[in-house]
Amino acid sequence: MLEFLQSLLAIRDSDQFGLLLxxxxxxxxLTWVLRKKYYxxxxxxxxxxxxxxxxxxxxxxxxxxxxxxxxxxxYALFDIDWTSSVVLILLAYLIVDFxxxxxHRAIHEVRFGWAAHVTHHSSQNFNAGTALRASFADAWMEPxxxxxxxxxxxxxxxxxxxxxxxxxxxxxxxxxxVGKLGFLExxxxxxxxxxxxxxxxxxxxxxxxxGTFIFWDRLFGSYEPEVEEVVYGLRHQLETHNPIxxxxxxxxxxxxxxxxxxxxxxxxxxxxxxxxxxxxGKGETTRALQAQLCEQAL
Numbered sequence: 001m002l003e004f005l006q007s008l009l010a011i012r013d014s015d016q017f018g019l020l021l022x023x024x025x026x027x028x029x030l031t032w033v034l035r036k037k038y039y040x041x042x043x044x045x046x047x048x049x050x051x052x053x054x055x056x057x058x059x060x061x062x063x064x065x066x067x068x069x070x071x072x073x074x075y076a077l078f079d080i081d082w083t084s085s086v087v088l089i090l091l092a093y094l095i096v097d098f099x100x101x102x103x104h105r106a107i108h109e110v111r112f113g114w115a116a117h118v119t120h121h122s123s124q125n126f127n128a129g130t131a132l133r134a135s136f137a138d139a140w141m142e143p144x145x146x147x148x149x150x151x152x153x154x155x156x157x158x159x160x161x162x163x164x165x166x167x168x169x170x171x172x173x174x175x176x177x178v179g180k181l182g183f184l185e186x187x188x189x190x191x192x193x194x195x196x197x198x199x200x201x202x203x204x205x206x207x208x209x210x211g212t213f214i215f216w217d218r219l220f221g222s223y224e225p226e227v228e229e230v231v232y233g234l235r236h237q238l239e240t241h242n243p244i245x246x247x248x249x250x251x252x253x254x255x256x257x258x259x260x261x262x263x264x265x266x267x268x269x270x271x272x273x274x275x276x277x278x279x280x281g282k283g284e285t286t287r288a289l290q291a292q293l294c295e296q297a298l
Contacts, residue, residue, distance in 0.1 A: 017052075023128050023172075024129050024132070034177075038126070038127045038176055040125060043241050045241065045243075046123070046243045047130055047133050048129065050132060053243070053247065054134035054138065057136035057138075061143075066160075069150055069160070070156050077151055082154050082155065083158065093212075094213075095149050097212045097213055099149060101210055101217075103142055103145035105209045105220075107141070109275075111254060111271060113141070115251045116251075118250045119133050119247050121198060122238045126195060128171070128175060129174075131170070131173075146163060169189075169212050173194035174194065174198075176195070180192045186215070189212060193210070193226070194208065196225070198232050198233075199230040202290060203228070203290065204224055207223065208222065235286075254270060276288075
């Protein structure tokens with residue numbers, strides 16, 4: 001088992017960065033050859049810089065995460081060697097992907113999580129470079145979502161490796177060069193499904209959370225196919241290519257709202273309710289706006 005886990009660890013997030021930069025360069029060349037306008041120099045620089053922030057945070061958090069994982073694993077409910085067969089390895093990956101779906105959904109629909117994740121959606125372009133936009137906070141927050149897998153007895157090193165593999169799969173989804181892939185659109189997360197996820201179009205907002213598999217979204221009601229043309233970025237676009245502002249702007253806004261909220265209850269509401277929530281109930285949350293859109297269409 002040790003050899004298997006060590007081979008998987010060769011693809012952990014901090015080791016992927018050079019490979020991802022090569023992938024970005026390849027897409028830049030393809031985009032230039034096809035004379036598309038999918039990249040802006042300042043936007044790409046912002047993406048790469050935030051990628052460095054994330055990789056650094058991953059490296060700094062690695063020791064703490066492993067300590068947490070081995071502690072949680074000591075309370076495992078089952079004593080199973082998840083590397084003993086291909087079926088169990090695939091099942092372990094499915095469990096990791098399922099937990100990623102719910103983590104991804106939570107950081108969209110809980111403002112504290114959105115304060116971190118908004119950086120990934122802040123570009124008005126959509127390309128391989130966009131995949132590098134990850135929050136430093138993700139390195140500390142995401143590991144907690146894998147605790148149920150540890151309690152099922154999956155080895156901590158295996159969790160790290162499979163989650164990293166899941167992240168690596170998602171990288172190629174950030175492209176406009178690949179169209180729809182037929183029947184795979186209903187099974188796997190694809191570039192088309194992920195373009196929807198990065199859209200600012202109201203009907204597309206908070207949709208298609210899946211990592212590798214899209215059937216989680218179909219099962220839990222968060223799936224939306226790519227139909228109308230996608231407008232990338234945020235509903236209220238962030239007009240900056242400054243990586244510091246792109247990383248911290250929503251944390252600052254969250255802190256400001258909590259400070260002026262008037263009560264502990266309202267402050268906690270800003271922290272844990274969906275983005276756009278206000279204490280008076282008149283906030284513009286995604287779900288409320290989508291409901292209004294549906295009413296107007298009737």
